[in-house]
Amino acid sequence: MIQLNKINTLIPLLLAACMILFSHASQAAIDTFEFENAQQEKTFHELTKLLRCPKCQNQNIADSNAELAKDLRNKTYELVKQGQSKDQVVDYMVARFGNFVRYDPPVTPATIFLWLGPLLFVVFGLLVLIRQIKKQLAKEDNLDDQEQQKLQQLLKQHAKDTKS
Amino acid sequence: MLNKRRVLTLLVPFIIFIIGAVFLATPLLKGSDPSKLDSALVGQAVPAFTLQDIYDADKQYDASIFKGQKMLLNVWATWCPTCYAEHTYLNKLAKQGLYIVGMNYKDDRKKAIRWLKDLNDPYKISLFDKSGMLGMDLGVYGAPETFFIDSNGIIQYRHVGDLNDKVWNDKLLAIYEDMQ
Numbered sequence: 001m002i003q004l005n006k007i008n009t010l011i012p013l014l015l016a017a018c019m020i021l022f023s024h025a026s027q028a029a030i031d032t033f034e035f036e037n038a039q040q041e042k043t044f045h046e047l048t049k050l051l052r053c054p055k056c057q058n059q060n061i062a063d064s065n066a067e068l069a070k071d072l073r074n075k076t077y078e079l080v081k082q083g084q085s086k087d088q089v090v091d092y093m094v095a096r097f098g099n100f101v102r103y104d105p106p107v108t109p110a111t112i113f114l115w116l117g118p119l120l121f122v123v124f125g126l127l128v129l130i131r132q133i134k135k136q137l138a139k140e141d142n143l144d145d146q147e148q149q150k151l152q153q154l155l156k157q158h159a160k161d162t163k164s
Numbered sequence: 165m166l167n168k169r170r171v172l173t174l175l176v177p178f179i180i181f182i183i184g185a186v187f188l189a190t191p192l193l194k195g196s197d198p199s200k201l202d203s204a205l206v207g208q209a210v211p212a213f214t215l216q217d218i219y220d221a222d223k224q225y226d227a228s229i230f231k232g233q234k235m236l237l238n239v240w241a242t243w244c245p246t247c248y249a250e251h252t253y254l255n256k257l258a259k260q261g262l263y264i265v266g267m268n269y270k271d272d273r274k275k276a277i278r279w280l281k282d283l284n285d286p287y288k289i290s291l292f293d294k295s296g297m298l299g300m301d302l303g304v305y306g307a308p309e310t311f312f313i314d315s316n317g318i319i320q321y322r323h324v325g326d327l328n329d330k331v332w333n334d335k336l337l338a339i340y341e342d343m344q
Contacts, residue, residue, distance in 0.1 A: 054201060054303075054305035055305045055306055057198070057199060067270075068305050068306070071296060071300065075300060094204065095204060096204060096205070096300065096301060096302070096303035097201070097204060097303045097305065098201060098202060098203070098204035098303070099204075100201050124176075128173070
């Protein structure tokens with residue numbers, strides 16, 4: 001009985017030990033970067049989210065565990081630590097890997113439709129709408145003089161009827 | 165008159181649809197692979213570097229080795245199974261007289277030398293890029309990659325993936341022959 005009690009107290013201890021050990025191991029797998037100031041750290045994190053991994057196409061370099069993403073993270077860290085600005089680091093990457101590495105594409109003749117497309121769509125829709133409304137209005141106004149007189153008469157009649 | 169205009173306006177969405185369909189279907193039908201990216205360095209000189217020879221750590225090379233004649237720069241590693249598949253074809257091209265420079269990328273020197281001894285060495289010069297420094301500057305994102313460099317040392321094309329009979333004859337031979 002005493003022994004069982006001992007085991008019962010041991011199990012939570014063992015579990016706790018396991019948890020501490022494993023959390024330690026998983027932490028060791030995350031690269032540790034040290035920065036001189038908070039601004040550099042912020043720039044680094046923004047950049048790793050913004051830069052796309054060329055090997056693992058739909059991940060940024062912060063998310064990807066590919067060898068190349070690690071290299072790019074290290075390079076980004078190195079450049080940020082040298083005091084380079086966000087734009088300078090992005091330019092460095094684009095010069096080597098092309099615009100593919102950017103998750104926010106620049107405006108170029110090939111990408112202009114990303115901005116103009118929706119705009120054109122809205123303008124086109126508005127034009128169609130305006131034309132439709134104009135047509136409808138024109139239709140409602142289609143009474144000739146005789147019909148107009150008749151309408152006025154009917155309205156007057158109606159007014160009288162409701163008064164009395 | 166009114167009817168004609170109506171038909172024309174109704175045709176607009178259809179035309180937009182056709183343009184969109186052609187735009188999306190062309191790469192599909194051509195079989196282009198979105199994982200193969202164009203190099204950002206096409207039209208530029210090979211970046212400056214200093215790298216050791218793979219056989220001899222005392223021997224160093226710089227970017228001047230890429231001038232004087234047109235050549236291929238093949239990026240490879242022993243950890244890359246596709247490079248193994250490609251190697252026989254590189255030997256074949258070398259036998260045909262092509263000038264090929266090899267760049268061993270992020271690899272182990274001993275393993276690389278053994279590889280070249282066992283499988284034959286198709287390279288006129290073998291660079292050893294342990295840290296991936298030149299690889300980074302060339303925008304290498306996997307192995308194998310092959311750069312086509314003209315006699316002025318300007319990169320004209322980058323092929324991602326292995327070289328084989330089909331891709332060489334269908335596409336790459338023409339690019340190679342167009343180079344000066």
